[in-house]
Amino acid sequence: MSTASLCAGCGSSGGVKPLDAGTRADASAVDALPDILTLQPSISIAPGLYFTCALRTGGTIKCWGYGANGTLGNGGTGDSTTPVDVSSLSGALSIGAGVYDAFAIRADSSVLAWGNDYQGELGDGAHLAQSDVPVVVPETAKVVQISAGETPCALLANTTVVCWGNIPTANNAPPTPVAGLYGVASIAPRSVGFECVAMNDGTVRCWGMDYAGQLGDGHSGNGARSDVPVAVLGLNGVQAVALGAATSCALLSDRTVWCWGSNNKGVLGAGTATALSLTPIQVSGLSDVTSLSAANYTACATLASGLIKCWGDNSFGELGNGSTTDSSTPVAVLNVTTAGFVAVGDDHVCAQLADGSYVCWGGNKNGGLGSITTTQCPQGPCSTTPLVVSP
DSSP states (O other): OOOOOOOTTBHHHHTBOOOOTTOOOOHHHHHHSOOOOOOOSOOOEEEOSSEEEEEOTTSOEEEEEOOTTSTTOSSOOOOEEEEEEOTTOOOEEEEEEOSSEEEEEETTSOEEEEEEOTTSTTOSSOOOSEEEEEEEETTOTTEEEEEEESSOEEEETTSOEEEEEEETTEEEEEEEEOTTOOOEEEEOSEESSEEEEEETTSOEEEEEEOTTSTTOSSOOOTTOEEEEEEEOTTOOSEEEEEEOSSEEEEEETTSOEEEEEEOGGGTTOSSOOOSEEEEEEEOTTOOSEEEEEEETTEEEEEETTSOEEEEEOOTTSTTOSSSOOOEEEEEEOTTOOSEEEEEEOSSEEEEEETTSOEEEEEEOGGGTTSSOOOOEETTEEEEEEEEEEOO
16 A cells, blocks of 8 residues: 655665575574664555545544444544544554554554454454554554554564464464564555565565465465465565455566456456466556555556556446446546555545545445445445545
8 A cells, every 4th residue: 555665775775784584583683683674655544444544744643434343543433424533643654454443653663553453453462352542552663664454564674574463373462573584675554364575685475375376476275375474476676565355466666566366356457367376467558656555356556647547346436437347457547647645445445646635436335435425336335436535
């Protein structure tokens, strides 16, 4: 959900070379790694399932839509079709949203979380059913990027990654380092059951479920998974990664996009009818990409021209082209010509425009678009074209 770039001073260009992925180190060696990453480009709007949160000037956050799991963070559990303030939160620099939870990175590089906590997503060890106000995720100092989901993860300034909640070794786990993973440049902003990171050397490492080949190492099958990071085959020059339900995509330094894993609803974007791809294939007709996002079986990208193109599932109008027909190749979102950033949620999509304003489109169950709509898509209320949001 963001345009991630290699950090200033990292790798051979800056003379700072972190440990390579897969290199083993003891705890003292990890602690001694230099802090060479700064906060990744800020995520300013984050749609989840039926709800959305947006970062406001001054570091406050507003959320709207579904609130039953405390996802709005305002001390209540009711829905709201208009934006409401997240309680007692200021100084936020970046945000993230999972299915029923949300996260904020503060100016001191610590993390706050609210919403669902059934599997320990809030990371505080309390194992609450939910929290309708922000709580501090412990042991997350020096966080530069968050990956929201049922197993949240955080990229730290020393280029390592910690994950919590439902991790391979435990449920309701506190933030725990991913063993053997060093030299990470950016992490997928959102994940469900598996995770991928872009490395300082331009490659990608993934771990978790692999039933549709979403780890990109040439394997798949019922029950397939890897609890340790594996290298995605055939990718170099990767700057950012984005993950759907069982599909992974990468933005390369040449501004093309490559995807692998499930092709349900045509989400690989290559115009093919294949069920899945075990290795990356290029998204058709897409160039000059500046940001990339994915969730469920929909993916979207912003272009240098200011356009947004989306592909895959369109059941709720997520492609923004005025229809509900799925597309296996990218199609242009209507009425958007100055986009700077796009973020895909489980049933709707939002974008920030060059003037700082927001638009959203797709599913509108529980008011996730920030307004009341009367259009009905096959799966429920929706808007098949972008609507202005005023958080």
